[in-house]
Amino acid sequence: MDISGNTIFIPGATSGIGLALALALRDRGNTVIVGGRRTELLDEIAAANPGLATVTIDTTDPASIAAAADQVLxxxxxxxxxxTMAGVMRIEDWRSPDTFLASAExxxxxxxxxxxxxxxxxxxxxxxxGNATIVTVSSGLAFVPLRVTPSYNASKAAVHMLSESIRLNLAGTxxxxxxxxxxxxxxxxxxxHESNEVAMPLDEFMSEVVALLEALPEATEIQVERVKFLRHAEARGDYDQVVAAVNASDPHASTP
Incomplete structure (x- = not known):
């Protein structure tokens, strides 16, 4: 992916990684459209960040996606x-279906x-x-599970395999x-989580992501250095040790 000269739509970019990526790409000469559910929040983001366009979209609603696509195009x-940035993470206790089923869905x-x-x-x-890019967003937890977020781990593993598969499916297009x-x-x-000392500071993460995008325009995965501990655990042969380490170090792992 070229780092500049694109027109980019990022649904789910009203905070966190999505908004940081939108601003970083805008600053490198791209036209960026941010999508989110709350119109008033989108208006605030547009006012505070000149150059960002916005569109209302709820990625859980097929009709909203279709309407937003028509508007963007x-x-x-x-x-x-x-x-495809939008995502949620929920802590779940799978010992009782009353506590996890709605969250998992x-x-x-x-x-x-x-x-x-x-x-x-x-x-x-x-x-x-003829020269376009779909960017998916998985997680290190697609490769090593956090005990308290089963559905999130599984959803990101699905995104990883979906990415691998549609890359093959769209080859030559x-x-x-x-x-x-x-x-x-x-x-x-x-x-x-914004104050979790185990987690990577957002600005450091985004700086490394942008540097990798610039250095590796033909990449199929963008992996910052800190995610490789998780991403390659099985290939290294230390998967069980990494699972134990992740679940011992994350402050959410003791809940429930």
Whole structure:
């Protein structure tokens, strides 16, 4: 993926990694459209960050995705990058279905069906562009599980395999598939996570991501150094030790 000269839509970019990525890409000469559910929040983001366009979208709602796609493509027919950023993470206790089923369904709808529906809404347009990129967002937890977030771990493993598969499926169409694999990053993905000392500071993460995008335009995965401990645990042969370390060090691992 080229780091500049693109028109990029990032649904789910009203905070955290999504907003940081939107601003970083805007600053490198891209036209960036940010999507989110709350119109008033989008208005605040647009006012505070000149150069960002916004569109209202709920990635759990197929009709909202279709309407947003029509709006984005009408205003930005040169769109050539889709970043399927939206995602949720929930702490779950699977010892009782009353405590986890609704959460698990929400996570899968947002984290798995959301990207699938987004890609379906934009892939025909991206193919017509002839030089386009779909960016998916998985997680280090796709490769090593955190005990208290089963559905999140599984959803991100699904995103990883979806990325691998559609990259093969779209080969020769001019549409690249680039997977961003974050480690734990200090955002509001879980309550208190923005101050989690185990997690990577957001600005450090984004600086490394941008540097990798600039240095590796043909990459299929963007892995900052800190996520490699998780990403390659099985290949290194220390998977069990890494699982134990992750679940001992994360402050959420003692809950429930």
């Amino acid at each position: 009408a205003k930005h027919p040169d769109l050539n990058v889709l970043v 929400e996570v899968v709808t947002t984290n798995v069906l959301g990207p699938i529906r987004l890609i379906a809404a934009f892939v025909e347009h991206l193919r017509q562009r 001019g549409v690249r598939v680039l997977e961003l694999v974050p480690p734990a990053v200090r955002t509001e993905l879980l309550p208190g």
